[in-house]
Structure formats: C-alpha cells, structure tokens
Amino acid sequence: MAKLKETGVKKVGLELYHWFEFRLGLAKPAIEAASHPVPASSASWWYVFGSAATVLFMLQIMTGILLALVYTPSASQAWNSLQFLNHNVALGWFLRALHGWGSDFMVAIVLIHLVQVFMFGAYKFPRELTWIIGVFLLLLTLGMAFTGQVLRFDQDAYWGLGIGASIMSRVPIIGAPLVHFLLGAPIIGSATLSRFFTLHVFVIPGLLLAGVALHVLMVLRLGINEWPMPGRIVRKSTYEAEYHKLNEENGIPFVPDAAWKDAIFAAAIVLAVMACAFFFGPFGPSGQPDPTIIQTTPAPDAPFFWIFALLSLLPPDMETPIILIAPVVVIGAMLLLPLVAGEGEKHWSRRPLAVLMVSVIAVSIGILTRLGFTTPWSPVMSAWTSDAIPPKYLHERTPLERQGALVFQNKQCRNCHEVGGEGGQRGPALDAVSTRLTEDQLVRQVLQGGGNMPAYGNALNPSETTALVAFLETLRGNELRPAQDASRAITNPTPPGTTFPGEKLPPGQPHLSNKPRNPGKP
Amino acid sequence: MSEHEDDHLTDNLSPEESKLQSEPKSGPKDHSRRVFLFKLSLLVNGAVGVVLAVPIIGYLLGPIFQKKNYHSWITLGNVNDFPEGETRLASYRNPSTTSWDGQTGNVPCWVRRVSGNQFQVFAINCAHLGCPVRWFAQSKLFLCPCHGGAYYEDGERAAGPPERGLFEYKYRVAGAKLMINAGEMPTLATPASAQNANFVPLNKVGCASWRS
Secondary structure, three states, X not given: OHHHHHHHHHHHHHHHHHHHHHHHOOHHHHHHHHOOXXXXXXXXXXXXXXXXXXXXXXXXXXXXXXXXXXXXXXXOOHHHHHHHHHHOOOOXXXXXXXXXXXXXXXXXXXXXXXXHHHXXXXXXXXXXXXXXXXXXXXXXXXHHHHHHHHHOOOHHHHHHHHHHHHHHOOOOOOHHHHHHHHHOOOOOOHHHHHHHHHHHHHHHHHHHHHHHHHHHHHHHHHOOOOOOOOOOOEOOOOHHHHHHXXXXXXXXXXXXXXXXXXXXXXXXHHHHHHHHHHHHOOOOOOOOOOOOOOOOOOOOOHHHHHHHHHHHHOOHHHHHHHHHHHHHHHHHHHHHHHHHOOOEOOOHHHOHHHHHHHHHHHHHHHHHHHHHHHOOOOOOOOHHHXXXXXXXHOOOOOHHHHHHHHHHHHOOHHHOOOEOOEOOOOOOOOOOHHHOOOHHHHXXXXXXOOOOOOOOOOOOOHHHHHHHHHHHHOOOOOOOOOOOOHHHHHHOOOOOOOOOOOOOOOOOOOOOOOOOOOOOOO | OHHHHHHHHHHHOOHHHHHHHHHHHHOOOOOHHHHHHHXXXXXXXXXXXXXXXXHHHHHHOHHHHXXXXXXXXXXXXEHHHOOOOOEEXXXXXXXXXXXXXXXXXXXXXXXEEEEOOEEEEEEOEOOOOOOEOEEEOXXXXXXXXXXXXXXXXXXXXXXXXXXXXXXXXXXXXXXXXEEEXXXXXXXXXXXXXXXXXXXXXXXXXXXXXXXX
C-alpha cells in the first residue's frame, strides 16, 4: 500500500516536471551544460576560484537587497540608518557584517582567480575575450568596493569622496566638469550619495550580472582551460582539435566529477565570511559625515590601501601624470595581453617573465598595503600631547636642555618625529640626531626647514631655538659621538664640546677639546 | 452557390488587401518591400531614440552644464569673533544646499585675522587631495592627516605632497561682519571663490539659494 502511494507520488512529480519542462524547455540544456565533459586535469583545487567569486557575488546581492530594506540613501539620514541597522534592527549588524566581509572576500577571490588564470595561461587562444570580460569584471568588482565604502556614509566616506574629487580635478581641461559630474553638486552632499547609491545598487550590479553571465557562457562554450604542460604549445591552427581530443580521451563530466570541489570550496568561503562577520562584526560606520568635525584621520578600505600608500609616496611633481596615465596603461596592458600573447607556452615554468611580473606586483601591492595600514607618512596629530618623552632623555640634563624637551613637545615636533619609538614617522626618528647633524646644522634645519620639513623660523623665538637645539644635542643614541664641524677646530682655538665628560681624547685628533659639553651655555 | 459566394467575397476586398493576398504568389524571396519597411522602422526608432537621448543626457550631465554661479557672499560671523593674530575654525552653511543634505551642507574653514580688518580665510581642504587640514597654533602650521601636507600660517606650502598653498576664500568686512565668497568645494580645478566675486550689499545677504 505504502509502496503504491510512493509510486503514485513519484508519478505525479514526474508529470509536474514534464508539464513544466514541455513549456520551459530549460532542464535539458541545463543538464547538458552541467554534465559537459572537462579535461580530468582541470578538476583541480586550483580551478575553484571563479565559481567561488560567483557564489560570493550572489551572497552580496542577497545581503545587499536585505540591507536596502532599511538603509536610507540620504546624506542627512544614511549614517543614522546604519546605526539603526547596527543596534536596533534584529541581526542588522550581522547582515552588515556579512555584506562588508563578503565584499573584502570577493575582491580577494577575484584577484586570486585573476592570478591563477594568468599563471595557467588560460587567457590564450581561444579564451582571449573571456579574459577581457574578466578584466572588466575585476574593475566592476573594485567599483562595487569603492561605491560601497561611500554608501557607508561616515567620515571616511565623506573625505574619500573629497579625495576622488581632488583626483578628478587634476585632469587637464575637463577637470572642473568631472568634479561636478562626480559630486552631482558643488559640494559633497546628498546628490553625491544618491549618485553612488545608483551606481552601487543599479548600474554596476547590472553590468556585473551581464558580465558574469557572458563570462560563464564563454567558459561553457570554449571549455575550461586544460592543465598546462611544459612544451604543450598553443597554436591557433591546432589548439581546438587538441583540446577536443584531450576531452574525448580523458574528459570527465563537470557535474558531478569536477564540480564537487567547487561546491566544497564555495561552502568553505561562505563559512569563512560568516565566521569573520560573526567574530569581527560590521565595518563602522566611523564618525558622522559632518565636515565641521575635522578631528579625523580618513583612510580607505583595505582593497584601496595600496593606492592610498602610492598617493602618499609619489614625488609631488610626478603625482598628477602618474595618477592620470598609469591606470590607462595598466588597464590597457591587461586588456591587450591576450591579443598580444594569444599563443605559445602556457606552463609557468616556461614563462619566467610572467612569474617575475606576478611576484613583483604581488610583493609591491603587499608592501604598499601594509604601509597603508601603518601610514608612516601621516603626522600623528596627537603625539605632541599624548606621547611621553622617555625618562632617560631627561635624566641628568641641564634646565636648558629640559626646557628644550618642552619646546620639542609644545611645537609639535613629535607629530612627525619619533623619540623612543613613539611619535610620527613622517620625518626621521631623532633618538640619534646629534650624531648626524652638528649644532649649526640643527639650528639651520629647525629654522629653515628643507628636505620636506617646514621652516620653524616664525614659530620659534631665539631662546626657544637655543633650548630646542640644546635638547636635540643630547640625543646621541647609544652614547655615540656627536657630529662635529671640522672647520671649527681651525677657526676657533676652543671649539665647543664635542666629547662627553670623562671621555678620552681619540688618538690622532688633538684638536678635540676635553671640556664639558656646551661650554659657555647656562 | 458556394462558388458564387467565394467570388463575391474576393470581389469585396479592397485593392490593398487583394495585393497582400496575391503577394505570396510571387514567392517568399521577394520581400523587398518588407525589408524596406523594416529598415524604415529602424530609422524611425533611431530618430526617436536620438530625440529621447537629448533630455536624458541633458539630465545626466546637468551638473556639468549648469551655468549658474555656485558662489555667493556668506556671513561667517562678527569680525570681533576672531582675535587679532590668531587662526580660528569657522563654519558656514553652503549657499546651495537641500534640506536632505543634512550636516554635509555645513562647511568649515580657517579664519586668520592678521590685524584689524586684514584677514585670510582658508578652505579646510588640503590642496593635495582634499583632506581636512588642522591648525597647530604652537608651531604655526596647518597639517594634513592624510598624506602629511604642511602649510605655514599664511597658507603657503611648507612641506609634503601638496603642489601649492591652501585654497583661499575672498573676503569682505561689511560693518562688523566678516563675509566670504564661497559655495563650491575647492580643488585644483574648481575655485574656492568666484573669479569675478563682487561685493553684495548687506541686505542681499542670505538670499542666495539653490535656484536663485
């Protein structure tokens, strides 16, 4: 009886399926596509990044739609609605965290996918267009990351837009129209936020969906790249026949023989996103987007740290040309790559230039990203009031030298100069400054600046300068010998102190006096 | 009877209809008229598309082609709010804002009263990439937190990546009020004040709005 019932249910189910399939006609081509043969060598853990990126994209669409249920894209309310999501909406914080971490993971996986495809020579004939579309997908993904950061409408977003506008303003001739087009108004405001909302929610996702569909369709149409072998040369005349033969000889159906690895990896990645979201929580929002609150240190999101670092470290006179020309060159080179190098070796062991390029670029971006975290070029705005002077630099010092230490703090020298490992790193650390500069050089450097240091001539009176230089002269690192001006010995029979008390005269330098330091000074 | 009726029906057809009916007889390949009509329909749609594109692109590029001057004269405060020889942070409501701009419509600036009625009013935006510069009275420097640009008290570039000094607003002292000409985020391409900023009488102050 039960068995009869079961077969009945089965029959009804099959009938339903046939009813739909007769009208839709989707299942047959879908099954054919899913079970298409792929080279057995391609069923590898190295081939899982594309599908993982697609799964993350789906996650972003889903969480994005859910966030849009609450988010308010208005400059006056966006920040409040994010706080509301974080604190008042049940699990709002978790959805925000999923979307934020999903974004970072998606950028990372897309980049790994790009490197894998490049190293495996998968961009070569006949998959040139797949690569070119992939380059656009990468740019769109980065576009999503940047516009998403703007929608998190906090201080970082506000000043990040200012940076965007300032970069646009450097374009010759059409700079001003570009700034107005970017901001949608004369200042950063609601018009700007609405623009980025439109880009982030409608324009770029639409382009991404279309691009991903094309990208995947082309992978199905042209077949997945086979595992490269040294010496197996890609030739336009023979490649397709070779690939076909490879698939006939040891092809396996993509579903299920190869796809299980994609599925496992995708599940692991989604789980990792969930874990990060759960343990680390959502990104911000940081302070309110109120430009009158200027106590802020704007910084971009992690995917753009390396650009942030690059903008800080470029020589000023090269900055505009590099900002404007480098992206065109880099993107152009990526787009042209498969058209220029569409044939030849695929295996990395036969492409040393490719390996070198990836290594250099990866190391460079890695270093720049790390610098973006530490921002050694930024003055530490609070160092002058918050960082202590190491006690050893005050022990057994004259009143003048201690006064100099106060001048050192009060005049904000600390914001750019480290002492005892604390303070800004914009300028050199000063723990051993008097071994590098003589007294005269110190005075000159303080008053006139130079070498990327402002001149303090207007900000210091003579007694402050004297005290400051007296303090700086005590900073001799590990009791190293101070720098000395050799000409002093010739012009002045009693040169100023160049040895510390109790030090023996160095042999062969009879001009050095053995007097206490700073003679003639109070 | 039936034959007669058929004849009758055929007779009743208009010339166009009979022509249409007779067309297949000359073979399916002879479709030049339909091809022509299809091409004509493409042309018509193209023309409609162009006409439609004009307002759409006009709307999209509106912020570029807006010829209206964004700048106007704004009161920053009383002259005596700014002590001589000091540099103070001030802020104003941008002349062209909407109510939903919220706090982003409030723009800060640095006011340096050199002496008497002699002022310098600096934009908050660093000339490098627009971050907010901070004034340090003790070292008499403006420092930028983003990339370390530094400026002297008179706005001149002191150090760091900026290629020029701070952006400066044009100002007027009207009676006891300090006024500046402002309305746009200053960048290397967009000026802090209107190039031809002329003084507006005090009773017109504050009339500026988005559409005026």
